[in-house]
Amino acid sequence: MTAADYNTAVDAHADGIFRFALKHLRDADRAKDVVQEAFARLWARVDRVEGAKAKSYLFTTAHHIMVDEVRKDARSTRMEAHHEALQHTDQAQPDLKELLDRALATLPAVQRSVVLLRDLEGYSYDEIAELTGLNLPQVKVYIYRGRTTLKEYLGQLDLVV
Amino acid sequence: MKHAPDHSDYEAWLLDRLEGNLTPAQEQALDTFLLMHPELAPVDDGLPGTVPVDATLPAGQAGLPAGQAGLADADKAALKRTLPPTGMPAADTLDDFLVARLEGDLSPDQEAALDRYLANEPQARRQWALMQRTRSGGDRAVAYPHKEELKHRGRVIAMGRPRTWWTPLRLAASVALLLGLGAWWLMHRTDRPAQQVAHTPISPADTRPAIDTTTTRTVPPEDVPAARTPPPAPVATRAPQEPLPAPATAAAKPPTAVPPLEDPVTEAPKEHADERPAPEPAPVATPAEGPLAQHGTPVPANDDDAERAAMASTVTATPGPVAGAAPGMSVGELLAREVRGKVLDNSDAGRAPLDGNDALAAVDKGLRAVSGERAGLTVERDGRGARRRIELRLGRDLAISASR
Numbered sequence: 001m002t003a004a005d006y007n008t009a010v011d012a013h014a015d016g017i018f019r020f021a022l023k024h025l026r027d028a029d030r031a032k033d034v035v036q037e038a039f040a041r042l043w044a045r046v047d048r049v050e051g052a053k054a055k056s057y058l059f060t061t062a063h064h065i066m067v068d069e070v071r072k073d074a075r076s077t078r079m080e081a082h083h084e085a086l087q088h089t090d091q092a093q094p095d096l097k098e099l100l101d102r103a104l105a106t107l108p109a110v111q112r113s114v115v116l117l118r119d120l121e122g123y124s125y126d127e128i129a130e131l132t133g134l135n136l137p138q139v140k141v142y143i144y145r146g147r148t149t150l151k152e153y154l155g156q157l158d159l160v161v
Numbered sequence: 162m163k164h165a166p167d168h169s170d171y172e173a174w175l176l177d178r179l180e181g182n183l184t185p186a187q188e189q190a191l192d193t194f195l196l197m198h199p200e201l202a203p204v205d206d207g208l209p210g211t212v213p214v215d216a217t218l219p220a221g222q223a224g225l226p227a228g229q230a231g232l233a234d235a236d237k238a239a240l241k242r243t244l245p246p247t248g249m250p251a252a253d254t255l256d257d258f259l260v261a262r263l264e265g266d267l268s269p270d271q272e273a274a275l276d277r278y279l280a281n282e283p284q285a286r287r288q289w290a291l292m293q294r295t296r297s298g299g300d301r302a303v304a305y306p307h308k309e310e311l312k313h314r315g316r317v318i319a320m321g322r323p324r325t326w327w328t329p330l331r332l333a334a335s336v337a338l339l340l341g342l343g344a345w346w347l348m349h350r351t352d353r354p355a356q357q358v359a360h361t362p363i364s365p366a367d368t369r370p371a372i373d374t375t376t377t378r379t380v381p382p383e384d385v386p387a388a389r390t391p392p393p394a395p396v397a398t399r400a401p402q403e404p405l406p407a408p409a410t411a412a413a414k415p416p417t418a419v420p421p422l423e424d425p426v427t428e429a430p431k432e433h434a435d436e437r438p439a440p441e442p443a444p445v446a447t448p449a450e451g452p453l454a455q456h457g458t459p460v461p462a463n464d465d466d467a468e469r470a471a472m473a474s475t476v477t478a479t480p481g482p483v484a485g486a487a488p489g490m491s492v493g494e495l496l497a498r499e500v501r502g503k504v505l506d507n508s509d510a511g512r513a514p515l516d517g518n519d520a521l522a523a524v525d526k527g528l529r530a531v532s533g534e535r536a537g538l539t540v541e542r543d544g545r546g547a548r549r550r551i552e553l554r555l556g557r558d559l560a561i562s563a564s565r
Contacts, residue, residue, distance in 0.1 A: 007312045018305035119297040140244040150295035
């Protein structure tokens with residue numbers, strides 16, 4: 001992969017990585033950090049990554065970065081999340097997109113990545129398995145569990161509303 | 162262990178299962194117990210699990226006593242699950258079919274069967290409506306705002322992880338730079354000891370008058386006791402062609418024998434300094450008088466200067482064993498000329514021995530030799546000679562500058 005290929009990858013995939021991270025983390029600043037880190041790692045291996053593999057390398061790297069981030073967050077109590085939860089209780093009629101983002105936030109990090117890779121980028125089961133390092137049955141189970149969890153979450157809110 | 166788990170010991174059974182201590186019959190008994198009491202099942206930690214296809218209880222048979230086994234094959238088959246689902250939709254597999262439809266995994270026959278099922282089940286239609294909402298739609302209008310900053314148009318220096326052989330050399334050049342600046346600073350120090358003495362405020366307890374270090378010594382030689390008068394003979398009588406004898410420095414040392422300030426011998430004239438007339442032009446400055454005057458060296462103002470003058474005069478008298486040394490050239494001047502001409506490529510030998518500019522030139526040349534022609538050190542000065550801007554370049558991509 002040449003420097004020109006790398007710059008082409010920036011134009012082609014930076015937005016997708018950013019949307020993926022933004023949906024995953026729900027924090028624009030942290031999503032930007034994920035994008036920067038993913039491309040920094042790609043640049044560090046620019047001579048070892050094929051140009052055609054740049055997209056999968058970037059999404060794989062972003063996935064691992066975010067899973068690590070979420071696990072680190074899980075070990076510490078985040079006051080921001082607490083405040084965010086309080087703010088959400090004050091809102092009267094959140095729209096469906098916001099509800100779905102909240103539902104996504106309840107999923108385990110790997111499940112969330114799998115569902116988002118499927119929905120945002122349209123990756124197949126096999127591609128998701130390659131990106132995340134899971135096997136095919138695991139990907140299917142994760143998607144099944146993620147969908148049913150999201151459905152239950154939205155169903156509960158639907159009843160409340 | 163008992164034959165079947167109950168509420169009091171099911172956790173021990175779970176631990177035994179984790180450690181692989183259960184027999185197949187005990188495994189079956191534990192699965193049966195967990196099916197009857199799903200609230201006691203281990204919390205899902207998000208890791209992929211397995212569907213208990215070997216569970217012995219069919220749907221609706223949860224009230225059986227623990228440990229009861231022996232189901233028909235048809236009942237076992239009814240418990241089995243696959244993703245995507247096989248067969249036709251039913252109440253207990255509705256979610257499987259809804260997810261599979263959303264993912265596009267159903268066959269045409271299954272699609273048709275699901276449509277018929279949904280048409281007859283209002284609650285199932287609501288579930289399908291909810292399932293359709295679980296698909297996240299990416300907002301294509303959202304874009305990463307700093308794409309240009311991600312692009313690279315040159316090489317990147319990985320700070321903290323030296324990847325090339327010349328990176329340590331750059332660090333060495335930085336150390337050399339610091340040493341050069343330190344040497345420069347030392348050469349430009351203005352707080353030399355003599356001046357410190359001259360400018361040290363005198364405490365009230367010290368009744369001695371201040372010493373004027375700016376005037377030449379006016380004490381005639383005869384005022385100083387003979388024992389403390391430097392013998393002039395070693396300096397004056399040494400032949401120019403003689404090699405520099407080892408004790409020559411010691412011979413030039415006598416000026417250091419002049420006692421320090423607290424010496425009563427030198428204090429005596431100072432106590433009457435106000436009474437003495439203004440100093441006349443120093444007789445030692447006359448070429449015909451005194452051994453030091455033979456070299457045209459003015460009499461120093463204090464003892465330190467006297468020592469330096471004596472040493473300089475001694476060195477000046479050194480004959481020419483060094484090739485290329487012009488008559489009357491000191492070793493320092495010769496060294497400066499050689500360093501400027503052969504190391505710094507600067508033939509300007511008219512200046513004093515090596516100074517701060519030479520130190521800067523040496524650092525600049527060293528950096529260029531280590532990191533290439535783009536490296537170097539540049540100091541810009543204003544019209545008064547004061548440093549206005551300094552720029553340190555350690556290579557193509559790294560430069561530090563400061564200005565005022």
